[in-house]
Amino acid sequence: MTTVQKIKEIEDEMAKTQKNKATSYHLGLLKAKLAKLRRELLAPTGGGGGGGGIGFDVARTGIASVGFVGFPSVGKSTLMSKLTGTHSEVSAIDFTTLTTVPGTLKVHGAPIQILDLPGIIEGANDGRGRGRQVIAVARTCNLIFIVLDVLKPLNDKKIIEGELEGFGIRLNKKPPAIVVRRKEKGGISISNTVPLTNVDHDEIKAVLSEFRINSADVNIREPNATADDIVDVIEGNRVYIPAIYVLNKIDAISIEELDLLYRIPHSVPISSKEWLNVDELVDKMWETLDLVRVYTKPRKLAPDYNSPVVLKRGKCTVEDFCASIHKEIAKQLKYAIVWGASAKHSRGQKVGLEHVLEDEDVVHIVKK
Ligand SMILES: Nc1nc2c(ncn2[C@@H]2O[C@H](COP(=O)(O)OP(=O)(O)OP(=O)(O)O)[C@@H](O)[C@H]2O)c(=O)[nH]1
């Protein structure tokens, strides 16, 4: 039996098994087995590596990258070409795009790399089409645009989410607040600071046993934690990436139908052909990327508002700011003066390397 067949078999069994107290241990085992088989599927066979492939790896430029994932002919290339001014072939024929096509979009002075990708189909994960290579690129992006055709958005959404999930990508989710600390001996002890509503101790023990963990302290602070969350924590190779659902081709539907679409969370309806509502999409993209622009103020001059230093949230201290200008600057820093949201007062605050900057702060560097 191939790995794909084994996965199918377990999925079928899980679908047949009702979830209750008596079956929870069994279900836990199945979930853990499934995770292990999926990992097998992702493991590189021969030199190739999990993704890559000729033409799929492109040089990364810009401060952040956005990858376009969707079924064939939903309009990914139309959108990417118009957004960035980079040519990417468009046609009504499926699988027009055959490789990663990079372009750049400047938003509020920050260069964002946009990656147009080939269309994927159901079963992409299992090696159908170029799906696995496409998803491997998506795994490295800071944001994923899941591009859907408004005429059939919901079913396609589910399939694409399934493909990405199967590759260890978690969409619009934070890493679960669960710690599994392995021990030499002492058995399994489970503590939770929140009520367990979706998983019980038996199921947790089954998951652990399937991973051959006999002794561990499990601490759960995640509200509504599931067995899948626990598998994710044990596997450890998951990536948590925000996604925006781009509902394309709204020029082809009525206003009433459009109203219904707005109820899909994290979605923006647009028409890439007629260029409708693309501003909202770019705004949402900017907001989701959560970047921090910092303006440099030279001595006795006004701040340079045209070319901000752009940093990522969580990596935006004065030290990060210095490092992104030149690697020597941090060493030469005596102190910095900061104006803006991160400063205590409006006349500017004297700070050191560890100070955390906010979007649109102005910084003046004073060297030793
Ligand atoms: N009505 C309408 N048609 C669109 C829109 N965007 C794209 N199309 C059409 O949809 C077809 C596919 O567009 P592409 O941009 O090639 O789609 P893709 O997703 O890149 O396709 P693949 O690369 O094959 O996966 C073309 O005929 C486009 O003209 C839109 O907003 N409205």
Ligand SMILES: [K+]
């Ligand atoms: K196409």
Ligand SMILES: [Mg+2]
């Ligand atoms: Mg295309």
